[in-house]
Amino acid sequence: MDKNESARKKGIFERIGTRVDDSIYNILNGLSSVIFGITGLFIPTSDVLNNIKNSESFIGSLALIFSSYWIYLILLGILLLIVGSVGNSREISNLKGKIKKLSNDNNILKKAETNLKEKIDEAEQELVETKTTIRKLNLDSIEIWLKVYSKQLExxxxxxxxxxxEDNKNLHILSRYSINPRLKEIHKQKFPLDKGVISDAWQNGVCYKVIPVSYSDSPSQYIKHCEAIFGYDEDEIKSLTMKSQLYFAKAITDADDHIGIIIFESYNPNLFDDGKKDEVKSFLESSSSLLTNLIKASKKFDQEMMNKTPSNATMGDEEELLKLAKKEAKNG
Incomplete structure (x- = not known):
C-alpha cells in the first residue's frame, strides 16, 4: 500500500513538473507583466523625474536612477520578458518543426498505405488467377480421366x-467427353434431382435404362417411353441434345453420402451387353476415391468463385490429383 501511495504521489509531481516545463516561458512573460504592473502603480514617478531633471550631470542622473530599488524590479521584468519571448519563439519554432515532421511522416504513411493497398490488390488478383488455374487443372484432370476411360471402353x-x-439439391455438370464434338458440348449447367436417370441413380445408387426405340426411327414412341420412364414432358425431351437409347448412371459416394453422378449415354442400346455393365460398375467403385476427390475439389472451387472466399487448396494438391487421375486411368 505504501509503495502504491508513493508511486501515485511521484506520478502527480511528475505531471506537475511536465506542465511547468511546458509553460515556463509563458510563466516568465506573465511574471514580467506583473512586475511592470506593480512598478507602474507604486513608483513615485514625479519625484524621480524631478530629481533626475535637477541633477547636474548624466552620471548623477544614472546614480539617482539606480539608487532606487524599483529600477531593479523593472530590469528583472525586462529580463524575464526577454527570456520568455526568446523561449516562446524557440518553442514556436520547435512546434513548427514538429508539425512539419508530422506532416512529412503523415505523407510517408499515406504513400506506404497506397503502396500496401496496391500490393494487396495485386496479391488478390494473383490469388484469383491462381485459383482459376487450379480449377482449370482440376477440370483438366477430370477430362483426362473421362477421355482415357472412354478409350478403354472403346x-x-x-x-x-x-x-x-450435387449442390443445393441440383446436379451441376463438371465435365463431359465424347469423340463426337457435338455430343461433347455442354448447354445446360444445372439439372434437378427429381427427374430422369439422375433421380433414379441418386436414390438407388445405380440406374440402367434402355429405350426400346430410337428417336430417329419413331420420335413419338421415343417421347412416350421417356415420359413414362423419366417423368420429362414432351418439350423437355425434344430439347435434349442427345436423345440416347442407353443410359447407365452411378452415384459417386463419400463416406456413404452421395456427392455426384457419372452417366454413360449411347445411341447404341447394346453398348454394355455381355457383362460389360458389371465391369464398368466394378471399375467405377474401384475409382470411387479418385472421383470423390475430383468432385469435392471442383465443388469447392465453384463455391469459392461464387462466394469470392479464400481457398485452402494449393497447386500441389491439384497436381497430385492429376497424377492420380492419370495413374488410375492407366491402371484401369
Missing part, C-alpha cells in the same frame, strides 16, 4: 460420358 462417336456434382 466408346464411339455415338456415345458420351458426363460427370456431375
Amino acid at each position: 466408346l464411339t462417336n455415338s456415345d458420351r460420358v458426363s460427370l456431375y456434382y
Whole structure:
C-alpha cells in the first residue's frame, strides 16, 4: 500500500513538473507583466523625474536612477520578458518543426498505405488467377480421366460420358467427353434431382435404362417411353441434345453420402451387353476415391468463385490429383 501511495504521489509531481516545463516561458512573460504592473502603480514617478531633471550631470542622473530599488524590479521584468519571448519563439519554432515532421511522416504513411493497398490488390488478383488455374487443372484432370476411360471402353462417336456434382439439391455438370464434338458440348449447367436417370441413380445408387426405340426411327414412341420412364414432358425431351437409347448412371459416394453422378449415354442400346455393365460398375467403385476427390475439389472451387472466399487448396494438391487421375486411368 505504501509503495502504491508513493508511486501515485511521484506520478502527480511528475505531471506537475511536465506542465511547468511546458509553460515556463509563458510563466516568465506573465511574471514580467506583473512586475511592470506593480512598478507602474507604486513608483513615485514625479519625484524621480524631478530629481533626475535637477541633477547636474548624466552620471548623477544614472546614480539617482539606480539608487532606487524599483529600477531593479523593472530590469528583472525586462529580463524575464526577454527570456520568455526568446523561449516562446524557440518553442514556436520547435512546434513548427514538429508539425512539419508530422506532416512529412503523415505523407510517408499515406504513400506506404497506397503502396500496401496496391500490393494487396495485386496479391488478390494473383490469388484469383491462381485459383482459376487450379480449377482449370482440376477440370483438366477430370477430362483426362473421362477421355482415357472412354478409350478403354472403346466408346464411339455415338456415345458420351458426363460427370456431375450435387449442390443445393441440383446436379451441376463438371465435365463431359465424347469423340463426337457435338455430343461433347455442354448447354445446360444445372439439372434437378427429381427427374430422369439422375433421380433414379441418386436414390438407388445405380440406374440402367434402355429405350426400346430410337428417336430417329419413331420420335413419338421415343417421347412416350421417356415420359413414362423419366417423368420429362414432351418439350423437355425434344430439347435434349442427345436423345440416347442407353443410359447407365452411378452415384459417386463419400463416406456413404452421395456427392455426384457419372452417366454413360449411347445411341447404341447394346453398348454394355455381355457383362460389360458389371465391369464398368466394378471399375467405377474401384475409382470411387479418385472421383470423390475430383468432385469435392471442383465443388469447392465453384463455391469459392461464387462466394469470392479464400481457398485452402494449393497447386500441389491439384497436381497430385492429376497424377492420380492419370495413374488410375492407366491402371484401369
